[in-house]
Amino acid sequence: SHSSKTGEHRGRTLSSRAGSRSLRVPKNIDSLAVLPFKNASGDPEHEYLGEGIAGSLIKTLATLPKLRVMAQSTVSRYKGREIDPQAIGRELNVRAVLVGRMMHSRGSLRIGTELVDVATGSLLWSGQYDRQPNDIFALEDEISNEISGKLRLQLTRAEKKRLTKHPTDDAAAYRDYLKGRYHWNRWTEEGFYKAIEYFRKAIEKDSGYALAYAGLADSYVLLGWNSYLPPNEAFPEGKAAAKFALQLDDDLAEAHTSLAAALWLHDWDWEGAQIEFNCSLELSPTYPTANHWYAEYAMTMGRSQEGLTRMKATQDLDPLSLIINVAVGWGLYHARRYEEAIEQLRRTAELDAHYPVTYWLLGLLLRETGHFEKSIIEGEKAVKLSGGSPLMRAALANTLAKAGKAKEAAAMLDELTQIAKRKYVAPYFFA
Numbered sequence: 001s002h003s004s005k006t007g008e009h010r011g012r013t014l015s016s017r018a019g020s021r022s023l024r025v026p027k028n029i030d031s032l033a034v035l036p037f038k039n040a041s042g043d044p045e046h047e048y049l050g051e052g053i054a055g056s057l058i059k060t061l062a063t064l065p066k067l068r069v070m071a072q073s074t075v076s077r078y079k080g081r082e083i084d085p086q087a088i089g090r091e092l093n094v095r096a097v098l099v100g101r102m103m104h105s106r107g108s109l110r111i112g113t114e115l116v117d118v119a120t121g122s123l124l125w126s127g128q129y130d131r132q133p134n135d136i137f138a139l140e141d142e143i144s145n146e147i148s149g150k151l152r153l154q155l156t157r158a159e160k161k162r163l164t165k166h167p168t169d170d171a172a173a174y175r176d177y178l179k180g181r182y183h184w185n186r187w188t189e190e191g192f193y194k195a196i197e198y199f200r201k202a203i204e205k206d207s208g209y210a211l212a213y214a215g216l217a218d219s220y221v222l223l224g225w226n227s228y229l230p231p232n233e234a235f236p237e238g239k240a241a242a243k244f245a246l247q248l249d250d251d252l253a254e255a256h257t258s259l260a261a262a263l264w265l266h267d268w269d270w271e272g273a274q275i276e277f278n279c280s281l282e283l284s285p286t287y288p289t290a291n292h293w294y295a296e297y298a299m300t301m302g303r304s305q306e307g308l309t310r311m312k313a314t315q316d317l318d319p320l321s322l323i324i325n326v327a328v329g330w331g332l333y334h335a336r337r338y339e340e341a342i343e344q345l346r347r348t349a350e351l352d353a354h355y356p357v358t359y360w361l362l363g364l365l366l367r368e369t370g371h372f373e374k375s376i377i378e379g380e381k382a383v384k385l386s387g388g389s390p391l392m393r394a395a396l397a398n399t400l401a402k403a404g405k406a407k408e409a410a411a412m413l414d415e416l417t418q419i420a421k422r423k424y425v426a427p428y429f430f431a
Contacts, residue, residue, distance in 0.1 A: 029095045029117070029151050031068040033088065034058050036079040037100035037111070046104045051076060051185070052178030053102065053111070053140065060144050062286050067151065070094060071288040071318035076185065089118030092319065096124065098147065109133050113143060115150065125150045134171040167249075173205035173212070180215050187323065189228045192219045210252050213245035217258035225265055227391060227426040235266035253284035257293060264297050273297060288318040292327055304335045322348060322355045329361055338369050356386035360395055372403035390419055394429035
């Protein structure tokens with residue numbers, strides 16, 4: 001049956017129309033994938049919104065007990081593909097898949113959603129929503145509540161409150177935050193700088209927006225970690241943003257994770273980093289970034305097996321994330337399990353043949369095992385696909401030198417020297 005609904009959200013009446021249809025939901029729906037909502041408006045300016053709404057639902061639903069929710073970086077790999085919910089659900093080993101379409105035009109937002117049972121291919125529930133763009137919070141609340149209700153999740157009062165907790169009341173600031181995360185999730189130098197621009201815009205609109213400060217912290221941490229900025233510029237900015245976010249909301253797992261990374265990678269405060277990672281993982285045990293970074297932290301503390309075990313568990317949370325799949329190979333590399341690491345990276349290359357980090361690490365492994373010519377081939381791929389990354393160039397120069405090609409290695413070193421006149425190149429790369 002279809003019903004018309006009107007509701008209230010934070011004291012204001014919504015002039016909205018929503019219809020929903022549902023069937024009896026099996027009791028064993030314990031895992032879910034929320035796919036990026038398809039942008040049916042045809043306007044690329046609104047691409048961020050389809051990913052952003054899905055990402056917000058993922059973040060909210062992942063806090064619910066007894067429900068395993070696939071991470072955003074895994075489901076985002078299905079964006080732009082022909083959607084077969086049942087096939088995708090089998091690939092991801094989940095029992096239900098939520099798909100959505102979004103139409104943004106003439107100041108209105110129309111959303112259509114369907115929840116599909118992977119085992120049978122049947123429709124469990126569908127919803128249609130018409131909203132004003134400023135009512136996006138009410139929209140996300142309604143979808144989250146309907147899903148938890150249809151799955152018959154028994155929630156405590158605290159869990160119900162968390163389900164409808166909003167980091168900001170300013171819809172324009174929220175849209176800027178979504179744009180920031182959209183660019184951050186590209187995992188490129190340009191993407192991090194673009195993300196900073198939007199997170200700052202969000203903060204200008206709402207100075208108490210803790211999650212936007214956490215996004216700012218994440219961006220600066222990765223600019224420093226990837227040597228796009230000098231560490232003594234990037235990490236203090238990230239640390240300050242994370243600390244301010246925690247002053248605003250001490251229960252923000254993202255900010256604890258960013259602070260942990262700054263303490264670990266820049267301050268070398270091992271104990272402080274451990275405490276912050278513990279806080280983050282206690283608040284959000286399934287947060288993939290916290291699990292991934294903590295696994296790498298454990299490896300740098302000499303706890304290789306713990307790090308590798310954690311990394312493989314993170315892969316279960318986010319099975320199609322390229323950086324996490326590479327990180328599993330990194331863990332095997334640290335454990336000196338070279339052949340397994342090479343196999344892992346070959347599988348990662350099958351997920352995406354254009355991801356340069358895969359070939360960088362594969363080159364290191366082949367060099368370590370004495371396959372210099374193969375290592376050079378993989379290193380050249382990494383340099384080409386990365387657009388000439390200083391890290392990739394330095395790794396290839398090192399391989400060339402170890403292969404006895406001193407002249408070619410020296411030429412690459414000269415190229416790094418020229419690049420350093422235009423942008424930051426880490427001293428480690430020269431060494």
